[in-house]
Structure formats: structure tokens, C-alpha cells
Amino acid sequence: MLILNKTELNPASFILNGIPGLEGMHMWISFPFCSMYVVAMVGNCGLLYLIHFEDSLHRPMYYFLAMLSLTDLVMCSSTIPKALCIFWFHLKEIGFKECLVQMFFIHTFTGMESGVLMLMALDRYVAICYPLRYSTILTNPIIAKVGFATFLRGVLLIIPFTFLTKRLPYCRGNIIHHTYCDHMSVAKLSCGNIKANAIYGLMVALLIGGFDILCITVSYTMILRAVVSLSSADARQKAFSTCTAHICAIVFSYSPAFFSFFSHRFGGYTIPPSCHIIVANIYLLLPPTMNPIVYGVKTKQIRDNVIRILSGSKNTKSHSI
Template sequence: MQVTSNTTSLIPLIFILIGIPGLEEDGLWLSIPFVLVYTMAILGNCTLLYIIKTDRNLHEPMYFFLSLLAANDLVFPSSTVPNMLKIFWFDFREVSFTGCLVQMFFVHSLSVVESGILLAMALDRYVAICYPLRYTSLLTSALLQKIGLVIIIRAIVTILPIPILVRRLQYCKYNIISHSYCEHMAVVKVACGDVSLNSMYGLVLSLSITGFDLLFIGLSYMMILRAVFRLPSEQARHKAFSTCGAHVCVILVTYTPGIFSFVTYRFGQENVPHHVHVLLANVYILFPAMLNPMVYGIKTKQIRRRALDIFHKGGIHFCT
């Protein structure tokens, strides 16, 4: 479907989402793993939130940040998967221009929120290991709420210019997006005229947010390692390492597909098929949301025991 006009400043009424380019005929089969992963993500994060909410022993700073991560992992895939399933199941590919901008804002802002939460969790582990006796006095409820608010405000302030910049572009050729959701650069590619500002802002934002967060996460763990190796006993060092194990795993699960997707999109488009890039973009959103509660369920003894108790009794009401 094409949109034509005598003017080059036309804002299209709708966009057409391709889905997974080159695999349009396999939508029904592609939907199966997406549905399974999405369902596991919803169940896992709802279970995690239920456990943290109902177990008073888990009302600590570490689990406050973990509950934020679980809540974000509920909303993040929900911003793309339902629309994607409409493409796979009903061949419903149309999205309004405004709806596309709204989805774009939520997808990218939730990604920034996810990164901010991981940074806050690194700070939490640093305080817990380097200042164990002052842990609860330093990370008070008021401070935790302020950190959570800063994470959200940072995401809004940094991502809000993206849909504004996209709206100012000219769309004079066509309105077909070769993606499964309204990803920023995928939408920019269908515009005509000068898109260098959008491209530059997206690049600088990705490098600065990811670079800043990874830098401070790295610095936190350098200081954590220095403190751990000063502990007098091997048992104490093992306990300290075990408290960081789940967070390190979650960092790897979250950042690895995201960085790989970014690198292939910016620098490897000639060597990586486009459908592979789109699949990687979806893996970045879906798989961390599914794996994060599993990692904490396996690595964190309190959560693991509570989860086993709940499932043995069969008494759980998800997301309540």
C-alpha cells in the first residue's frame, strides 16, 4: 500500500508493518515460539511480583529494584507482542501514524527504564557488600522511591524527542515498515528527505545511555570485587559472590542481545539478513523478560523456597 500526494510534507494516516521480512507466509508458525516465550514471561514476572509482595522478609531494597524489573518486564514485551500476533494470526498490519509514534515511545523508553533499573541494582549490590552494616540506613524507602522516579524521568526526557523528530519528517514515497513493530530507525527509513538528525540522535542516545550505564555497572563491580577479596574467609567471599550472581546473569541476558542487535543494525546490514535483525530485535525484548525471573528464582534462595512453597500448595493468584 502506498500513500501519494502532491506535497512532500504529507503525514501518512497509517503505516503498514511487514512483520518478519521475507517470512510473511510463516506467520502462524512464527507465532508459536513468540506466544510461548511471552506467556512464560507474563507468568514468571507475575509470580515474582506476587512473592515479593506477600513475603515480608523480601521487603528490602534489593527486592524493591527486582520488583521494578519484573514490572518493566511485564510491560515491555506487552508493548509489541499483541500487535505482532495480530500480524501473524489475522494479517492485520495497519497501524495509525499516532499509534506508531506511541508504540515507538513506549518501546524505547521501556528499554531505557530496563537499563536504569539494572544500574540501580548494581548500586544496591555495591552498598550491600561494601557497606553491609549501613545497608538499610543508606537505602531508605524515600531514597528508593526517588531512584525509581529518576529512572522513569530519565527515560521520558531522553526518548520523548524521538517521536517528535519522527513527526517532523517528510513521507512522500511509501508507508511500508519492514519491521514487526514501530522501531525508530525502521520508521525513519520510510521517510524521504534529510533524516540525519534522527539517525544521529538515535546513535548518540544509544551509545550514551548504554555506555553510561555499563560504565557505572562496571565500576560498581570493580569496587565490589575489591571489597570481596578483602574478606577474611573463603565462605564470606563465596556468600558475597552468590549475592551478585543473579544480577550479573541478568545483565548478560539483557545487554548481550541488545548490543548484538544494535551492532548488526548499524554496521552489519550487508552481511546480516534483514529478517535476522528483526528477529534479534524481538529477542532483545522478549527473552530477558522470560529469563530474568528464572535467573532470580534459581539464584536467590529466598525466592526459590517461596516459589516452591507456593506451587506445592497450588495457591497463587497472578498479578494480584
């Protein structure tokens, strides 16, 4: 009787097949993907540069924004370059270990994104409800600790994904109908029992997403109560205007996530697989693209610094001429 070693059932590589049903349109789909990726890279690198070099932005709100930008950069860079290689050069192969690494980065930093949005909601709560104690509550060491704790939470909860996926025997081929190595997309290629993967995946989604959404909801409930209690309409508008950019960031981040989550479970066969894959990519690409634009437009300090730098560069050019 031949006993197969489990390691022999681990494929050397997987084939990422892109967007199923739309293979002929990969080149056209690549243009918006590439454009959004460029905007995301330039916008988030620009925000990090501003926050680092401008003393007026050395405040808790902007430190959290820097965390969000750094998270966005890693999140979209872990998927989009490979997707573009699939679309442009048909480089669909990805090593088994490389696939596990990509899976780890994607899920860790999507969890980090959710955590940073939660921290930013708490920041707005402290700024509006306890304005006189804002600088004493959110000190630099506290910001560093909560940021590291959010990152550590993601790492510790996602590491089991890689072990749960690595232990599975793969005998249903090695073609993944996706643009990146999503946890369940890889697990479904296994002929083993993936119930533990599905249950743990749901637990992590509830532990991260559920907890963060609860904290954001409670924070904004308290903010709304504090804003409504202000006597002046101008003061109410000014207080709530500091939250508009963050609310937009929440919408851009959670809307594709909710659509993807509920359509997978309740959409059945009514939603084509190509739609699921496109939304999954938008979920990783839309927040990094839109967050710098929203914060650049809605946040006066960032907008003023950008205008000052641009006007300064124009003046330098005119003097050199």
C-alpha cells in the first residue's frame, strides 16, 4: 500500500487565472486598475511626505492618517502589480510559498486598515468630546502603542490562515480563478476538509470587522450627541466637518467589503464570479486611491500645505526664468 507524503500534495505553484469570463477584456480592465494604483501610490506617498516634513501636521489626527496611508500602500502593492502582470504579460504563475506570503499580507493589512479606521474614529471622539484633554490623552507614546497593537492583532489573527492553508492536500488542480491568493479561493482547491478554514475565517472577520465597526458606531453616536448639544450652529458645523473625511474613508473601505461578504453568502448564482473578483480588487484598491484625495480636499491643513508647496515651486520656476 502506497502512503503519500502530504508535502507531495502541495503544488509547486498556482496559476492565477485573472477574472473568469472576462479574459478577453483583461487589457481594457488593466487601464483603470493601473490608473488607480498610480494615484494611490502618488497620493499616499505625498501624504506621508507632508506629514513627515510639515511641523503643523505633527498631531495625533495626522499620525493616524500616516498609518492609514502606509497600510494602503502595502495593501494595494501586495495585489495590483501581480494583477497587472497577469493582464499585460500573462504571467499567471505564483509559487506556493509566494502565494501564502501574499495571502498573509493581504489579510493582515486589510485587518490593519479596519483597525486604523477604528482608531481614527476614537481620535475624533476624543477631539470633539474632550477637546481640552486631547493632547494629554493622545500622546505620541500612546499613538505608537495603539498602532503597534492594531498591527500585532492583525498578524496574530492571520498567521493561522497560512498554517491552515499549508496543511491541506491539494488534488483539485492548481488554477485559482482570481487575481490574487485569497484564503478561501486557495482552500477550495483542496480535497481535504476545509471546514476549519471557513469557520476560522468567519471568526476573524467578526473579531476584526465586527469589533471595529462596533467601536466606530459607538464613537460616532457619542460624537453626534456632543455635536447636537452645542449651542451654536456654526460650532456644530465646524465640529462635524472634521469628521467628513473620515466618514468618506469608512464608506470607501467598508462598502465593497460588505458587498463581497453578503454576495458570497446570499448571492448564490445570481451574481457572476467575474463580479465577485472585480469587487474583491476594488475592495483593495478603492480605499488607497480615494483616501488621499478625500483628505486632501476635505482637510484644510493638508490642502493649505499642498497649495503652499505648489505655489512655492511655481515661484521658484518663475525666478529661475
